[in-house]
Amino acid sequence: MNFTRADFPEDFLFGVATSAYQIEGQSFGGAGPCHWDSFAATPGNVVRAENGARACDHYHRWEEDLDLVAGAHLDVYRFSTNWSRVMPEGRGTPNAEGLDFYDRLVDGLLARGIKPAATLYHWELPQPLADMGGWRNADMPNWFADFTEVVMRRIGDRVWSAAPINEPWCVSWLSHFLGHHAPGLRDIRATARAMHLLLVSHGRSIQAMRALGMKNLGCVFNMEYSEPADASDAARKAAHLYDGYYNRFFLSGVFRGEYPEEVLEGLGPHLPTGWQDDFDTIRAPLDWCGINYYTRKLMAPDAGPWPAHKEVEGPLPKTAMGWEIYPEGLEFFLRRTHEEYTSGLPIYVTENGLAAPDVVTDGVVEDPHRIAYLDSHLGAVRRAIAAGVPVAGYIAWSLMDNFEWSYGYEKRFGLVHVDFDSLKRTPKASYHALSAALSR
Numbered sequence: 001m002n003f004t005r006a007d008f009p010e011d012f013l014f015g016v017a018t019s020a021y022q023i024e025g026q027s028f029g030g031a032g033p034c035h036w037d038s039f040a041a042t043p044g045n046v047v048r049a050e051n052g053a054r055a056c057d058h059y060h061r062w063e064e065d066l067d068l069v070a071g072a073h074l075d076v077y078r079f080s081t082n083w084s085r086v087m088p089e090g091r092g093t094p095n096a097e098g099l100d101f102y103d104r105l106v107d108g109l110l111a112r113g114i115k116p117a118a119t120l121y122h123w124e125l126p127q128p129l130a131d132m133g134g135w136r137n138a139d140m141p142n143w144f145a146d147f148t149e150v151v152m153r154r155i156g157d158r159v160w161s162a163a164p165i166n167e168p169w170c171v172s173w174l175s176h177f178l179g180h181h182a183p184g185l186r187d188i189r190a191t192a193r194a195m196h197l198l199l200v201s202h203g204r205s206i207q208a209m210r211a212l213g214m215k216n217l218g219c220v221f222n223m224e225y226s227e228p229a230d231a232s233d234a235a236r237k238a239a240h241l242y243d244g245y246y247n248r249f250f251l252s253g254v255f256r257g258e259y260p261e262e263v264l265e266g267l268g269p270h271l272p273t274g275w276q277d278d279f280d281t282i283r284a285p286l287d288w289c290g291i292n293y294y295t296r297k298l299m300a301p302d303a304g305p306w307p308a309h310k311e312v313e314g315p316l317p318k319t320a321m322g323w324e325i326y327p328e329g330l331e332f333f334l335r336r337t338h339e340e341y342t343s344g345l346p347i348y349v350t351e352n353g354l355a356a357p358d359v360v361t362d363g364v365v366e367d368p369h370r371i372a373y374l375d376s377h378l379g380a381v382r383r384a385i386a387a388g389v390p391v392a393g394y395i396a397w398s399l400m401d402n403f404e405w406s407y408g409y410e411k412r413f414g415l416v417h418v419d420f421d422s423l424k425r426t427p428k429a430s431y432h433a434l435s436a437a438l439s440r
């Protein structure tokens with residue numbers, strides 16, 4: 001790596017992230033079924049119809065995994081609490097084993113000198129709530145606030161930071177409009193309702209945590225840089241709209257109490273009645289903003305109904321996901337978020353990383369592309385800091401290879417390789433490089 005801690009502000013934090021369904025093993029510890037189980041059981045949704053039943057068996061191997069976090073000299077571990085593990089019915093009686101697991105995990109982090117950064121929802125919607133319409137149901141904010149309280153009454157006194165929902169764009173648009181993630185809908189009305197009700201749920205969750213006296217609360221939004229495919233006005237408009245419903249809708253709701261005009265043009269008629277009155281809740285004050293960043297898209301106009309645009313393949317080098325590598329986009333988002341939305345709040349990169357077809361050869365995993373990717377994106381972070389953006393930390397995705405949603409176990413994002421037969425963990429060259437850079 002081309003940096004040491006000395007290249008960053010003194011209290012700048014480094015970390016790695018994971019999420020519950022992707023690593024824990026849904027079949028262990030009394031977790032209830034979640035909508036990812038049924039989505040994965042439907043032919044055509046997930047590569048080789050794989051699911052999270054066993055995943056990395058982190059449920060049993062968490063101590064070994066936390067040792068790996070500590071071994072890389074990292075400051076923060078970002079993990080998520082599985083709703084269907086804590087409350088198998090989604091509501092009502094909690095599963096004691098589930099709460100005990102997160103209690104042990106948090107204590108295990110603190111014992112290793114690592115800051116626990118909790119995300120309440122990283123996509124394991126309990127099946128009983130999915131059966132009632134999931135994020136389309138206007139009762140979701142109440143149920144999510146109850147879930148928040150159950151989890152945080154147990155671990156809220158010891159977590160370093162907390163955020164309600166990982167990537168509302170993925171939970172709504174990717175899952176209800178494009179149908180690529182559970183529940184696999186392709187329905188504009190479901191999408192609009194989910195986008196709004198997710199933000200109301202976010203606000204209610206923040207209020208519930210404040211009521212418990214918790215501090216250091218934020219949000220985690222994924223952002224994709226949107227560029228016109230050519231110099232035409234129509235392409236510029238297409239890119240602006242993509243940026244609108246992907247990036248600005250959520251930022252604008254939470255930090256300004258409004259939605260972008262061009263997004264309302266398409267979604268307005270489908271929002272829940274009285275949506276305009278929800279912004280006091282949605283705007284619940286935050287202490288930081290998290291950005292998950294991976295890539296950019298080139299956008300062009302297309303025939304058909306709103307949003308009437310399409311992606312065009314770009315010319316830049318791509319990762320194994322087919323995503324173009326574009327660190328400049330991260331610098332852009334760090335600056336824009338600070339200048340136009342969060343004005344002064346600390347900003348964290350809460351996810352960033354790449355997939356590569358990594359293999360173990362004689363006990364070693366060479367992943368030079370990952371090292372270069374992390375280096376170039378940390379370069380973007382340094383440029384943003386030099387320009388005055390209060391970037392306070394960088395959290396890489398991911399600690400280890402895991403269940404990459406609709407790509408199953410095929411796409412490897414880890415700093416640590418996982419053999420999905422033996423479940424053996426092998427730190428990759430990128431892990432060793434990061435560890436060396438941070439220990440100096």
Ligand code: FCB
Binds near residue numbers: 166
């Ligand atoms: C993000 C998700 C994370 C992982 C990475 C590659 O959108 O938050 O779970 O799938 O992408």
